[in-house]
Amino acid sequence: MANVLLVDDEPLLRSVLCEYLKFAGHTVVECRDGDEALEQLRSAAVDAVVSDVLMPGMDGLALCGAMRADPSLADIPVLFVTARSVDADMQAEMDRIGDGSVF
Numbered sequence: 785m786a787n788v789l790l791v792d793d794e795p796l797l798r799s800v801l802c803e804y805l806k807f808a809g810h811t812v813v814e815c816r817d818g819d820e821a822l823e824q825l826r827s828a829a830v831d832a833v834v835s836d837v838l839m840p841g842m843d844g845l846a847l848c849g850a851m852r853a854d855p856s857l858a859d860i861p862v863l864f865v866t867a868r869s870v871d872a873d874m875q876a877e878m879d880r881i882g883d884g885s886v887f
Contacts, residue, residue, distance in 0.1 A: 785809035786831035791821040791847065792865070793839040801834065801865065818842025822850055825857055837866040 788810045792798040798814055805812045813828065815821040819842045821835065833851070835844035842850070844864055851857040 785811070787811045787813070787829055789813050789815060789821055789824060789830045789833045789835075791815045791818065791833065791835040791839070791844065793817055793836060797836075797865075805834070818844065818847035818850070821847055825851065825860070826854075830860055833860055833862045835862060835864055837864050 785808070788805050790798060790802055790805065790812050791814075792801065793816050798816075802812050802814055813824060813830070815824055817839045818835070821833070822842065824830070825833075833847075835847060837844040844862075844866075848862045848864075851860060851862065
């Protein structure tokens with residue numbers, strides 16, 4: 785299966801998502817924020833990123849933007865997970881960076 789990078793600042797949600805992904809057969813590496821995730825992305829092979837949108841420090845949208853700006857990371861798919869409703873500004877930013885999958 786896939787090597788998944790899971791990024792969320794909420795430990796409980798991160799734990800639940802991690803267990804679900806592992807149950808589905810994926811290998812999961814957990815990060816607390818976008819800065820930590822970007823460091824991990826540059827040091828290990830990752831097939832996909834599952835990220836919260838709103839986090840302290842570098843949020844999920846900024847992480848995705850940084851990935852799209854780096855040719856070595858630009859093609860890694862990103863799936864956003866958020867409890868917040870997607871407003872027009874968030875959707876516009878996701879459209880700008882080329883990712884629009886939100887759960």
